[in-house]
Amino acid sequence: MAKVTIDGITIEVPDGTTILQAARMIGGDIVPPTMCYHSKLKTSGGYCRTCIVKVSKGSEKDPRPMPKPVASCRTTVMDGMEVQNLTSPDLLEARAGVVEFLLINHPLDCPVCDQAGECDLQNLAYENGKAGTRYEFPRREFERIDIGDKIQLHMNRCILCYRCVKTADQVTDGRVHGVINRGDVAEISTYIQNAVDNDFSGNVIDVCPVGALTDKTFRFKSRVWYTKPMDAHRNCTKCSGKVRLWYKGEEVLRVTGRRDQFGEVTEWICNECRFDKKKSSDWTIEGPAHIDSGSVISANHYESLKALKTDIERQRMALPHGQKVTLGHGALDPNNQ
């Protein structure tokens, strides 16, 4: 077991746990944001650098601080390690720089993009980024291509997080797409316009943190914040059948996998559930899905106050005695007393 302190909160975790996992065990605002790391995918993480943290004390035996910010998804904890995330202004500055880099080639087409409203990059930029850009060169532009008849790839929007590649590698048998070329011209593609056709290929849509891989059956149907998410299940021979239905009125516009509080898919679903079962009668509805109150999707959707109170209580328990709990961002900000 190792004792690690993140933003002043101490937790004991098993050896071999990463800093990110330890932070997620604590929960709340101190969890570093992630773009490429996905807990259900092996070897994911380490590409995007958004989860960087400052290690101000390496361990009990070697208390020297680490010289540079480290990627928390790839760095394991040591006994006595002290980590700073929100409490370090230098780190927040560094993360703003990472966001600026991620946005260098990302087009400003959120008004058109189907991912807007549930986009990890959009949230990241709002919470950690800066409003302007210093980049003056033309952005990379590609034509969009269809990977199969149900998935569309907008290479313009891709941030090369490798999540879809790892999903295809680990969830489907025989992946046909990957990252071709290198450096500035690297792109996600199939070799010679190959269709990605596999029972579980649709999961690449769910893991994509931006709008690069989108569901063609949902293309331009509705903005996500006008749809109501419902958890539902069915008996499926291929997958667990546990999905999230996105309703507009009586109509199911889209079926996705369920996401946890960190925006990661909890269970992979098959393409039959995702693309072919779009009637309420196909599904057993469990109830409305929980959407974070900070999300635009929860606009005009009302939930009981009980959930809100539990959330505040949980945050209060995690804090050192006497510190004030506020909702939303900046709850642990030392300047926000």
Next chain:
Amino acid sequence: MALTNRSKTVTVRELTWSEKLYLPAIFKGMMITFSHMFKRTPTIKYPDVKREMAPVYRGQHVLKRDEAGAERCTACGLCAVACPAEAITMESAERKKGEESLYREEKYASIYEINMLRCIFCGLCEDACPKEAIFLTDRIVPSSFTRGEEVFGKDILVESQDTPVDVTKRQSPEVLEFKKNKSHYHNRTFKDAKPLVNKHH
């Protein structure tokens, strides 16, 4: 019992002979009426004469076209989510090849409706719009006999190509300066489109 000490006792007095004629009182009244004929009138003869509007008056909406005549609205839904009266509804559609001169972006609003009975003319839709598509203008919303007529669709809202609605007085000098810079994607029309930099394979 008197509640205050300001009450007065009044008596009905017998009118004098001249008062009984009523003529002086009538002439006095007529003089007041006559004197008003030489005073300035506060009313204006609408619709022949129109009152001067403030440049930022919030009246009937317009859906703008860009300089090349393509509709600016991309059905992003931000106006509808910003609308406190929930007056705006829309449906989007995908632009087909060859329609670049009609619609600016690859997505456009196939249906765009504002319920003018619900609208409170707060201007939040104008503030929310990322595409300079919707503006409130100094035009007054006409009244109608039925409720259905007050739901304005794209046929009324989208400006005609021949008679564009001038909204420059609603935009700050900084915005007008920014719009001159064609290096921004926001300021380019389909006529300025360049071939793609990267091609697959």
